Amino acid sequence: MPRRFPLLVAFAVAALAALPVFAxxxxxxxxxxxxxLPDKVTRVYAAGPPASVLVFALAPDTLVGWTRAFRPDESEWVPEKYAKLPELGRLTGRGNTANVEGILQAKPDLIVDMGSTNATFASLADRVQQQTGIPYILLDGRLDTTPQQIEKLATALGAEARGRELATYARDLIGRLQSKIAAIPPDKRPEVYYARGPQGLQTGLRGSINVEMIEFLGAKNLAATQAGGLTNVGLEQVVLWDPPVIVTNDPxxxxxxxxxxxxxxxxAVRKKRVYLSPHLPFGWFDYPPGANRLIGLLWLSEILYPETFRHDLRKEVATFYKLFYHREPTLPQLDALLAEPGVAPR
Structure with missing residues (x-):
């Protein structure tokens, strides 16, 4: 992010003067x-993709734009007025593209980020908040805290009733899965390799937000020999691991x-157990690692434990998409989504 902050003072003061003032x-x-926070939040800038997804789910009319513009195939899954929101870039994560000028031009009255809440991100939030005068909140993005994330962000947005609805759905889904997984013995929990990117040689170490779904569902992440985030591995290492299951996000x-x-x-390749995560309008496994992964938990649980889980994915997807994305998919959309090569659990 450019560090031309002394040059922005006059611009920032003028922009802030134009913002509505609430208690x-x-x-x-x-x-x-x-x-x-302002008593009434009407315009929200999402600092990264996970925040975009949850602000959209809870209070779509407050979202001032996306970190990346919707592609045509993604636009079909959400109401048109939201698909047409502008691309504003991202403040956090890899490939951050936004800057202070862009934030001020969007005239938000709140900035939201979800993911890590460590000192680095807290410092960034403090700095941006000080330079813009716009309140900036950080929320824990871990998968197991999704119901709490929903409720906390709903409170910030003044959307408590909507938050209770979404949080109840999330708790019920997570509870259903956890109760059955708890009964699966360790020797029945598969080893999994997450093949990220076109070569399949980027993956997530133990604790990485990008492979949380594997660990959350009680399976064994083969790259969990050390803690960290995303990492690149050699093909020789993958061959040595010899994963029985591979999940990828890359067509x-x-x-x-x-x-x-x-x-x-x-x-996994010999036995045809390589699976492709659906990605419309948001990924089910990663891209981004946000609340969009809830539907992915149902999909992946059936892949990992076919003898334990049998979901009606068409029904589950229709319910989740209507609730979180504000549009129920058509039957042809559902058929196409679930018929993409590599998606079907069986």
Whole structure:
């Protein structure tokens, strides 16, 4: 993010003067920061994709734009007026593209980020808040805290009733899965490799937000030998791991893996147990690692434990999409989504 802050003072003051003023209320975010929020939030800038997804789910009319514009195939899954919101870039994460000028031009009265709440992100939030005068809150983005994330963000947005509805759905879904997984013995929990990117050689270490679904569902992440985030691995290492199950988010990798002789030595490839995460309008496994993963938990649980889980995915997807994305998919959409090669659990 450019550090031309002294040059922005006059612009920032003028922009702030144009913002509506509401009575303040105090909010403690998940980094322990006390932030003064306007009594009524009407315009929200989401600092990263996970925040975009949840603000959209809870209070779509407050979202001022997306971190990345919707592609045509993604636009079909949400109401048109939201699909047409502008691209504003992202403040946090890899490839951050937004800057202070862009934030001020969007005229938000709240900035929201979800994910890590460590000192680095708290410092960024403090700095941006000080430079813009716009309240900036950080929320824990871990998968197991999704119901609490929903409720806390709903409080900040003044959307408590909607928050209770979504949080109840999330708690019920998580509870249903956890109660059955708890009864699965350790020797029946599969080893899994997450193949990220077109070569399938980027993955997540233990504790990485990108592989939370594997660990949350009680399976064994083969790259969990050390803690960390995303990492690149060699093909030789994947061959040595010899995963019985591979999950990927990349259609190119899924298409090509069957053609490469070295990959054909891997058990998951030989036994046709390579699975492609659906990605419309948001990924089910990753991209982004947000509340969109709730529907992915149902999908992945059936892949990992086919003898334990049998979901009516058409019904489950229709329910989740209507609730979180404000549009129920048509039957042809559902058929196409679930018929994409690599998606079906069986």
């Amino acid at each position: 303040a209320r105090e909010f403690t975010d998940d980094a322990g920061r006390k932030v003064s 190119n990798f899924y298409r090509e893996v069957w053609k490469l002789p070295v990959w054909n030595s891997v058990t």
